[in-house]
Amino acid sequence: MNRISSVVLLLLLASLALILGLAVISLAQPSSGIGQLVNMQMSNSGVDHPVTAVLLNFRGYDTLLEMAVLLLAVIAVWSLGSRSSPQQTPSNHSNPILLALFRMLTPLMIVVAGYLLWVGAHAPGGAFQAGSILAAAGVLALLYDQRLAGRLSSWSLRFSLILGCAMFVAVATGVMLGGAHLLQYPLPWAGSLILLIELAATISIGLTLTALFYGTSTGERP
Amino acid sequence: MTSNSLLFFFDALLVVTLLWLAWQSMSSRDLFRGIVSFIAFGLLLALIWVRLDAPDVALAEAAIGAGLSGALLLTALSRLESSAKEKKDE
Numbered sequence: 090m091n092r093i094s095s096v097v098l099l100l101l102l103a104s105l106a107l108i109l110g111l112a113v114i115s116l117a118q119p120s121s122g123i124g125q126l127v128n129m130q131m132s133n134s135g136v137d138h139p140v141t142a143v144l145l146n147f148r149g150y151d152t153l154l155e156m157a158v159l160l161l162a163v164i165a166v167w168s169l170g171s172r173s174s175p176q177q178t179p180s181n182h183s184n185p186i187l188l189a190l191f192r193m194l195t196p197l198m199i200v201v202a203g204y205l206l207w208v209g210a211h212a213p214g215g216a217f218q219a220g221s222i223l224a225a226a227g228v229l230a231l232l233y234d235q236r237l238a239g240r241l242s243s244w245s246l247r248f249s250l251i252l253g254c255a256m257f258v259a260v261a262t263g264v265m266l267g268g269a270h271l272l273q274y275p276l277p278w279a280g281s282l283i284l285l286i287e288l289a290a291t292i293s294i295g296l297t298l299t300a301l302f303y304g305t306s307t308g309e310r311p
Numbered sequence: 312m313t314s315n316s317l318l319f320f321f322d323a324l325l326v327v328t329l330l331w332l333a334w335q336s337m338s339s340r341d342l343f344r345g346i347v348s349f350i351a352f353g354l355l356l357a358l359i360w361v362r363l364d365a366p367d368v369a370l371a372e373a374a375i376g377a378g379l380s381g382a383l384l385l386t387a388l389s390r391l392e393s394s395a396k397e398k399k400d401e
Contacts, residue, residue: 214367
């Protein structure tokens with residue numbers, strides 16, 4: 090029985106691979122994509138790096154929804170309830186390697202995150218990368234001492250988690266007051282607005298990913 | 312050997328290793344081995360993104376795909392093991 094099912098699986102996988110291969114071969118000639126369009130519009134974006142321009146300006150709506158998805162993920166994880174078994178060793182203070190890593194890498198990671206955020210305007214980098222570096226620092230801190238999670242009060246944590254989304258929505262709708270469309274930044278301020286959104290997003294992404302790693306909500310329920 | 316053919320060799324090595332790591336992470340009976348293969352898979356995938364001239368994606372892949380997903384999977388594994396131990400003790 091086992092052998093039959095694996096043969097069937099193999100056949101299914103082989104046919105899937107065949108169909109995918111045929112689909113790739115039958116694709117039309119590779120189009121030039123929208124790269125040229127993006128390059129033509131770069132002067133209207135407020136930043137110098139095409140990827141940042143697409144993510145935060147031309148397709149800002151997608152990034153806004155991504156931030157909302159991250160927020161939803163934390164809510165979903167928190168709703169799964171508290172961890173069933175409190176871990177036996179909440180702190181690893183006796184581990185010299187963790188202590189040294191925690192002391193040396195945390196400041197470095199914060200600086201690197203700030204650099205990636207700033208450099209995102211004209212080179213590879215940006216909010217998601219900077220946020221994930223911050224999250225790595227948070228994970229390292231939690232590995233060193235889980236009780237550090239309790240240091241963040243419930244309100245300030247929740248506020249920081251929604252900060253990115255809230256700032257994005259505030260800017261996106263705020264520009265409408267000046268008669269523009271949703272997410273249509275006025276050109277003179279576009280660079281500053283994008284940096285503002287990215288700063289808030291970096292903090293939120295870093296804390297969101299750390300919170301996902303920790304797994305349960307911290308502090309008292311409000 | 313010209314640098315072009317050297318690079319081709321490097322790319323081919325990357326692809327073969329990537330496929331092998333993918334198979335390892337899917338088929339390994341030891342969950343810990345599977346997760347470690349997955350992390351290595353993510354790091355190699357980041358290298359491939361660099362080779363495809365997409366450093367933005369490479370940064371995100373290395374930080375989120377390999378680092379944080381790996382950390383999440385390892386925590387999930389340790390919680391699975393500790394809850395399994397609790398059930399046995401009961």
